[in-house]
Amino acid sequence: MSAMTLSRPPRLDSLRSYSTVLGMIVVVVAVAVARPLFVDPRNLAAVAVDATVLVVLAVGLSVLMSMKGLDLSIAATADLAGYLAARALLEGHGTPAAVLIAIGVGVAVGVVNGVLAGYLGVPAIVATLGLNLVLTAVALVVSDNGTPQQLFTAPIDLVKPVLVFGSDSWGPFRLLLLAGAVVVVVAWFATTRTTWGRRIELVDAGARAAELAGTPVRATFASGFVLCGLLAGVGGLMLTARTGLAVPGSAQPFLLDAFTAVYLGATASPRGRISVLWTVLGAVFVTLLANGLVLLGLGAxxxxxLNGALILLALALGVLRRRGTR
Structure with a gap:
C-alpha cells in the first residue's frame, strides 16, 4: 500500500486537532441558548474573576505534569496558606507578613515534594498524597477543627489591602484578574523562552535522553514541584482575598478542576501536549461550565x-490521537 493511500486529508487532521475546542464551543452555545443570562457581559466578567484562582493553580500543575509529574497536595497547600495568611492579618502582623506567609507555605511544601519525588525517587502520587493528608491535618489543628477566619468582619485597618485586592479594580480590570494574567505571562515566558523551559521539554521527552544531553533532570523535576507549591500558596491567598474568608477545605474543589483544566487543555492543543496557555483555556471552560450548571439549576x-467525564474523555481522545499519528 502506498504512502499516498495511507495519508489522511490535511483538513481531516485539522478538524480532529480542534475537535475538543469545537466541543467546548458547542457546550457554551447550548448553555447560552438554554439560559441567555449565561452570556450576559456582567456574568462573563464574574466568571473571569472566578477563574483566576483555578488558572493560577492549574498553571503550576501544568508545568509539573508536562514533565510527567503530579501534585495532589495543591488544594491542601492553598487552604493552609490562605488560612495562615488570614490569621496573620487578624493578629495585626500586616499585609506584607501575610503575603510572605502564604508564599512561604507554598514554597516549603514544593521543596518537600521536590526532595521526595525529585531526589529521593518517591513516586509523586505517593509523596504528594501523603503530604496532602499531613497538610489537611495541620490545617484542622491550627484552625481548631475548622474555625473560620473572617476578614470581612474584622477592623478595616487590619485587612483593607487584602480586601481591596480581592474586590477592587484598576480601570476596567479587576485586580485579581490582572494578578492571574501576570502569573500566566510569567509562566508562559519561563516555559517557552528560557533555558529552564528547554530543560522541561527535554525531561518530558525522556529522562535518560535529557541526562545524556547534560540536563539536571532531578533538579528540573524538583523545580516543577516548587513552582506548583508556590502558585498553590498564591492561589490560596487570592481565594482568601476574593471571599474575605478562610476556612480549611474551601480550596479542595479546585484539585479536580485543576486536573480537568490541564487534561482538557492538552487535548485541545493542536500538538496534543500540555502547555500553559492551553491550560488557561481549559480552566476558563471548567469555570464557565460550573457557572452554566448553576444557572441551569444543577448542583455539585x-x-x-461532568468533570470526571471530561477527564476520561480527554484521556481517551489523547490515546486516540497518539494512535492516529503512528
Missing part, C-alpha cells in the same frame, strides 16, 4: 460528574 453532583 453534576459538576463533579
Amino acid at each position: 453532583p453534576w459538576r463533579y460528574g
Whole structure:
C-alpha cells in the first residue's frame, strides 16, 4: 500500500486537532441558548474573576505534569496558606507578613515534594498524597477543627489591602484578574523562552535522553514541584482575598478542576501536549461550565460528574490521537 493511500486529508487532521475546542464551543452555545443570562457581559466578567484562582493553580500543575509529574497536595497547600495568611492579618502582623506567609507555605511544601519525588525517587502520587493528608491535618489543628477566619468582619485597618485586592479594580480590570494574567505571562515566558523551559521539554521527552544531553533532570523535576507549591500558596491567598474568608477545605474543589483544566487543555492543543496557555483555556471552560450548571439549576453532583467525564474523555481522545499519528 502506498504512502499516498495511507495519508489522511490535511483538513481531516485539522478538524480532529480542534475537535475538543469545537466541543467546548458547542457546550457554551447550548448553555447560552438554554439560559441567555449565561452570556450576559456582567456574568462573563464574574466568571473571569472566578477563574483566576483555578488558572493560577492549574498553571503550576501544568508545568509539573508536562514533565510527567503530579501534585495532589495543591488544594491542601492553598487552604493552609490562605488560612495562615488570614490569621496573620487578624493578629495585626500586616499585609506584607501575610503575603510572605502564604508564599512561604507554598514554597516549603514544593521543596518537600521536590526532595521526595525529585531526589529521593518517591513516586509523586505517593509523596504528594501523603503530604496532602499531613497538610489537611495541620490545617484542622491550627484552625481548631475548622474555625473560620473572617476578614470581612474584622477592623478595616487590619485587612483593607487584602480586601481591596480581592474586590477592587484598576480601570476596567479587576485586580485579581490582572494578578492571574501576570502569573500566566510569567509562566508562559519561563516555559517557552528560557533555558529552564528547554530543560522541561527535554525531561518530558525522556529522562535518560535529557541526562545524556547534560540536563539536571532531578533538579528540573524538583523545580516543577516548587513552582506548583508556590502558585498553590498564591492561589490560596487570592481565594482568601476574593471571599474575605478562610476556612480549611474551601480550596479542595479546585484539585479536580485543576486536573480537568490541564487534561482538557492538552487535548485541545493542536500538538496534543500540555502547555500553559492551553491550560488557561481549559480552566476558563471548567469555570464557565460550573457557572452554566448553576444557572441551569444543577448542583455539585453534576459538576463533579461532568468533570470526571471530561477527564476520561480527554484521556481517551489523547490515546486516540497518539494512535492516529503512528
